[in-house]
Amino acid sequence: MANPTATATAAIRNASPGPSLRRLLGIALLLAVWELVANTSGTRLTPTLREIGTRIAFDLETGMLWFHGRLTLMLAFSGLLIAVVIGCATGLLMARSRWAEAMMQPLLGATYPIPRLALYPILILLFGLGAAPKVTLVVLECLYPMALGTYVGARSVTKDQLWLARNVGAGWLRTLRDVTLPAALPAMLTGLRAAAPIMLIVIVVTEMIGENRGLGYMLMLARANFEPDGVLAVVAVLGVLGFLFDRLIALLSKLLVFWERGVRM
Amino acid sequence: MSGNIHAPLTSGTATMDPPADQPQLRVASLGKTFSRNRKTVHALQDVSFDVPRGQFLSILGPSGCGKSTLLHIIGGFEQASSGSLLLDGRPVAGPGRDRGMMFQQATLFPWKTIESNVAWPFIVDGHKRGEARERAHELLATVGLSGFERSYPAELSGGMRQRAALARTLGLSPDILLMDEPFGALDAQTRELMQEELTRIWEHSGLTVIFITHDIDEAVFLGDRVLVMGARPGRIIADVDVELGRPRGTTTKKDPQMAEYHSHFWELIRQEAGPQADRNGGSDRS
Known part of the structure; x- marks a missing residue:
């Protein structure tokens, strides 16, 4: 069947070398530069890729990575999950209610540029050391991309689509489920994609302060023992995790937002 | 208006039409x-x-x-x-x-197949999925879209999309x-x-x-x-x-x-x- 847009898109994709290959090429280049620096500098501060790899294997073997990584990811995902729930609700409310929109927009705009990490000492005073202030900070940071993504997405529902729903006699819940949420989904996933790396950054930074477990603690421990390979092992693991999450969300988008052709992540 | 055929006076069947003098x-x-x-x-x-x-x-x-x-x-x-x-x-x-409304744009949901788009009003009305799909197929046949039930709106031309929208609107009866x-x-x-x-x-x-x-x-x-x-x-x-x-x-x-x-x-x-x-x-x- 004739579908010029899809055919054209397919043609463009086929003409260039695999996009995933190009993606890996950038990473390979970075690693090559690092290796070059490591081999020529001759200081212990820049261990070679082999040394970092050996350290990762060692940390895996001792169970350190698994133990600390699991704790970190648990807190990180708890925070993200809460942020997704609150962010989506806020975004939907803002898109549907002029009141909520008028109230929330300046609030988000004014608090967005504040470095929320600076609130961490206060959160510690409020909640004590432990999981609560960390999760709270992850929620605070990830809330913005989720709320804004959902808001933009829900706003993309057209007047005609809403009128159609009213014409058909769909109630608000049915309209939310069958019209607003699917229409908002692409922008919500973009929000999630922005939130995922923020989640990792925030959780690791909080673990670097007055903590005795988690990947951030592992990193600080290696630093205290003057083990650059240990520090970089954690950094590399974080990089891999970030990359995996990103690809996972991209794959999710492709599966869920199949109707948006030409949008590639 | 031409072509207006009046029923013969001999027809004795009772109809449920509203009074003829009242416009719709x-x-x-x-x-x-x-x-x-x-x-x-x-x-x-x-x-x-x-x-x-x-x-x-x-x-x-x-x-x-x-x-x-x-x-x-x-x-x-x-x-x-x-x-x-x-x-x-x-x-x-x-x-x-x-009052079934048809818009300038077809206003089909891009995430639903043509069949699901046309079936949607029936689903909203509480019909079972299979029944709604059957009704959608009948309506799509009426507008000449048989064979495109499983297509997505983006795969159809503008005219075909409006046909689908017409089918959906007719489905409201x-x-x-x-x-x-x-x-x-x-x-x-x-x-x-x-x-x-x-x-x-x-x-x-x-x-x-x-x-x-x-x-x-x-x-x-x-x-x-x-x-x-x-x-x-x-x-x-x-x-x-x-x-x-x-x-x-x-x-x-x-x-x-x-x-x-x-x-x-x-x-x-x-x-x-x-x-x-x-x-x-x-x-x-x-």
């Missing part, structure tokens, strides 16, 4: 004003007309004459500022399935079909085909249709009657019965009467537009 839709002194930049704009002023059951009414007018606003008010999506709107004698309050320039965004050939298709479907349906357009030939070809609207304020400047026979088809378009209607309506619109006709670049597309 009565629009009386309808007005719509809104303020834009602190100025009051009269979108509609003193618009009155009746629509008898089963009539195909075309509403013809230049862009900005408030014809879409009028349709939105009849659909219950917007509220009139003054006047009254009676449907079978009852005032209209909000949208309802008795409306008493009145409200069509807001549904073929306005289509290319000329597709539009002509869609006009013939709509005529064919309508002539078998007995539906009342209110069809908004700025295309003179489209208004005449489709309509039993044409209301011509003028702009600023939006009001009715002519109410003309179209005396072309039914069924209509390709040959109707070659009927010399078509040309007469065309020049008649064009003259009306030209007079209405006056010397400023070209100021907004708003020339008619005919």
Whole structure:
């Protein structure tokens, strides 16, 4: 069947070398530069890729990575999950209610540029050391991309689509489920994609302060023992995790937002 | 109106039709004003007309004459500022399935297949999935879209999408079909085909249709009657019965009467537009 847009898109994709290959090429280049620096500098501060790899294997073997990584990811995902729930609700409310929109927009705009990490000492005073202030900070940071993504997405529902729903006699819940949420989904996933790396950054930074477990603690421990390979092992693991999450969300988008052709992540 | 066949007096069957003297839709002194930049704009002023059951009414007018606003008010999506709107004698309050709306854009959900789009109103109405799909298939066959049930809207042409939208609207089993320039965004050939298709479907349906357009030939070809609207304020400047026979088809378009209607309506619109006709670049597309 004739579908010029899809055919054209397919043609463009086929003409260039695999996009995933190009993606890996950038990473390979970075690693090559690092290796070059490591081999020529001759200081212990820049261990070679082999040394970092050996350290990762060692940390895996001792169970350190698994133990600390699991704790970190648990807190990180708890925070993200809460942020997704609150962010989506806020975004939907803002898109549907002029009141909520008028109230929330300046609030988000004014608090967005504040470095929320600076609130961490206060959160510690409020909640004590432990999981609560960390999760709270992850929620605070990830809330913005989720709320804004959902808001933009829900706003993309057209007047005609809403009128159609009213014409058909769909109630608000049915309209939310069958019209607003699917229409908002692409922008919500973009929000999630922005939130995922923020989640990792925030959780690791909080673990670097007055903590005795988690990947951030592992990193600080290696630093205290003057083990650059240990520090970089954690950094590399974080990089891999970030990359995996990103690809996972991209794959999710492709599966869920199949109707948006030409949008590639 | 020609082609109006009266039932023989000998027919003794009792019918459940409402009293014949009551129009299905009565629009009386309808007005719509809104303020834009602190100025009051009269979108509609003193618009009155009746629509008898089963009539195909075309509403013809230049862009900005408030014809879409009028349709939105009849659909219950917007509220009139003054006047009254009676449907079978009852005032209209909000949208309802008795008035099926077709938009300028097909407004299909891109994440649903054609079949699911057409089945959606049945699902909302509480029908079972399989039953809804069956009804959707029947409706798609009516508009000539069999074989495209599993396609997504993005895979169809503009004309096919409007066919699907028509199928979905027919699925509401409306008493009145409200069509807001549904073929306005289509290319000329597709539009002509869609006009013939709509005529064919309508002539078998007995539906009342209110069809908004700025295309003179489209208004005449489709309509039993044409209301011509003028702009600023939006009001009715002519109410003309179209005396072309039914069924209509390709040959109707070659009927010399078509040309007469065309020049008649064009003259009306030209007079209405006056010397400023070209100021907004708003020339008619005919």
